[in-house]
Amino acid sequence: GEDVEQSLFLSVREGDSSVINCTYTDSSSTYLYWYKQEPGAGLQLLTYIFSNMDMKQDQRLTVLLNKKDKHLSLRIADTQTGDSAIYFCAETHNNAGNMLTFGGGTRLMVKP
Amino acid sequence: DGGITQSPKYLFRKEGQNVTLSCEQNLNHDAMYWYRQDPGQGLRLIYYSQIVNDFQKGDIAEGYSVSREKKESFPLTVTSAQKNPTAFYLCASSILGRSDGYTFGSGTRLTVV
Numbered sequence: 001g002e003d004v005e006q007s008l009f010l011s012v013r014e015g016d017s018s019v020i021n022c023t024y025t026d027s028s029s030t031y032l033y034w035y036k037q038e039p040g041a042g043l044q045l046l047t048y049i050f051s052n053m054d055m056k057q058d059q060r061l062t063v064l065l066n067k068k069d070k071h072l073s074l075r076i077a078d079t080q081t082g083d084s085a086i087y088f089c090a091e092t093h094n095n096a097g098n099m100l101t102f103g104g105g106t107r108l109m110v111k112p
Numbered sequence: 113d114g115g116i117t118q119s120p121k122y123l124f125r126k127e128g129q130n131v132t133l134s135c136e137q138n139l140n141h142d143a144m145y146w147y148r149q150d151p152g153q154g155l156r157l158i159y160y161s162q163i164v165n166d167f168q169k170g171d172i173a174e175g176y177s178v179s180r181e182k183k184e185s186f187p188l189t190v191t192s193a194q195k196n197p198t199a200f201y202l203c204a205s206s207i208l209g210r211s212d213g214y215t216f217g218s219g220t221r222l223t224v225v
Binding site for chain 2: 099
């Protein structure tokens with residue numbers, strides 16, 4: 001079955017860039033997503049990328065996709081304390097019936 | 113504004129009781145999902161439904177039940193058979209055939225007292 005892996009924890013200083021990494025096993029993945037979860041809240045969709053794209057940029061967020069290595073990353077420029085949260089990557093593929101497979105989440109801590 | 117609403121935000125259950133968590137969406141989404149999240153853990157799928165009057169078990173369905181009598185509503189009952197129900201429960205919805213992922217509710221925190 002599909003598997004999506006993330007590192008558990010990342011700590012950065014305010015103003016630095018953060019890079020959160022994700023690997024997946026399903027070579028037929030069509031869309032890959034990044035969600036943000038603040039404490040005690042639901043997940044908020046940040047951005048998503050189609051598998052035929054290498055990169056997508058949206059303000060401070062840059063998504064890079066290396067389809068050959070099945071590696072997805074989310075770069076947050078000029079990280080702020082308000083970016084402290086858990087970040088989940090997720091993927092879906094054509095035969096998934098719209099179902100997403102989520103990684104275990106990466107907790108980002110931003111130090112002032 | 114359209115959205116997905118979970119209620120209550122906090123719920124306390126005595127041992128041996130059944131409790132029902134509400135999830136309502138006015139997004140006209142076809143599919144709805146229930147996830148469980150334990151502290152420091154990822155999401156685990158409990159049940160999902162892609163059409164009214166039909167639902168499928170997820171990875172951890174034992175001790176839970178659902179219904180989908182209306183497109184807008186997908187309540188989750190945590191039964192007394194669920195031995196460790198204390199967790200954060202998240203409901204989500206999506207449009208079938210679209211690529212824009214799930215919309216999540218704000219969650220219900222269930223505690224056994």
